[in-house]
Amino acid sequence: GAGVSQSPSNKVTEKGKDVELRCDPISGHTALYWYRQSLGQGLEFLIYFQGNSAPDKSGLPSDRFSAERTGGSVSTLTIQRTQQEDSAVYLCASSLGLAGGHGGELFFGEGSRLTVL
Amino acid sequence: AQSVTQLGSHVSVSEGALVLLRCNYSSSVPPYLFWYVQYPNQGLQLLLKYTTGATLVKGINGFEAEFKKSETSFHLTKPSAHMSDAAEYFCAVSDRNTGGFKTIFGAGTRLFVKA
Numbered sequence: 001g002a003g004v005s006q007s008p009s010n011k012v013t014e015k016g017k018d019v020e021l022r023c024d025p026i027s028g029h030t031a032l033y034w035y036r037q038s039l040g041q042g043l044e045f046l047i048y049f050q051g052n053s054a055p056d057k058s059g060l061p062s063d064r065f066s067a068e069r070t071g072g073s074v075s076t077l078t079i080q081r082t083q084q085e086d087s088a089v090y091l092c093a094s095s096l097g098l099a100g101g102h103g104g105e106l107f108f109g110e111g112s113r114l115t116v117l
Numbered sequence: 118a119q120s121v122t123q124l125g126s127h128v129s130v131s132e133g134a135l136v137l138l139r140c141n142y143s144s145s146v147p148p149y150l151f152w153y154v155q156y157p158n159q160g161l162q163l164l165l166k167y168t169t170g171a172t173l174v175k176g177i178n179g180f181e182a183e184f185k186k187s188e189t190s191f192h193l194t195k196p197s198a199h200m201s202d203a204a205e206y207f208c209a210v211s212d213r214n215t216g217g218f219k220t221i222f223g224a225g226t227r228l229f230v231k232a
Contacts, residue, residue, distance in 0.1 A: 042224035108161040
């Protein structure tokens, strides 16, 4: 597609369940990012990928959070044993980085809103 | 480690007044700098960016920002606010040492425009 696609757009789950959030970046974008947006908290960096590798996982809040990217394209963010504090909008973005001629601009998806009851 | 501070979580201006949204960064090496805007119920989009060259950069919708290395600042301005400017604005920095990949955002400033 033309833009970054995320699914599901909304997810309601019960505490303790596992959830998977999917991101399909813009074709050809080498970098892929996950952020968490909570009310009044801005955008919290979670992880970014260059190709299939994640040079920086420092933003993942706990070992319940994991992410992978395959084929240099689609990425999945998995949250195990969800807690109520995990409720937020999870944003995915992709980029060509500075070498791509866009000056490092991030292109964002619409987000996946997660509600943990 | 890099960090971004946006002074003021909420800013309110009258229509036609100057808009000034403040952003300061902390980085051992001057980073690449960005402002993004998020309109209500929409995704984030780029307003403007500074990577190299002229320190005063112009973006969409009449916004501009100036990189001041001595002050480690990248404040966003617009001479005359319009009602349609009401949105949340995020300052962001990316690390030159990672080729501009890792991007950190500030907490955001919500701009209100009064008629």
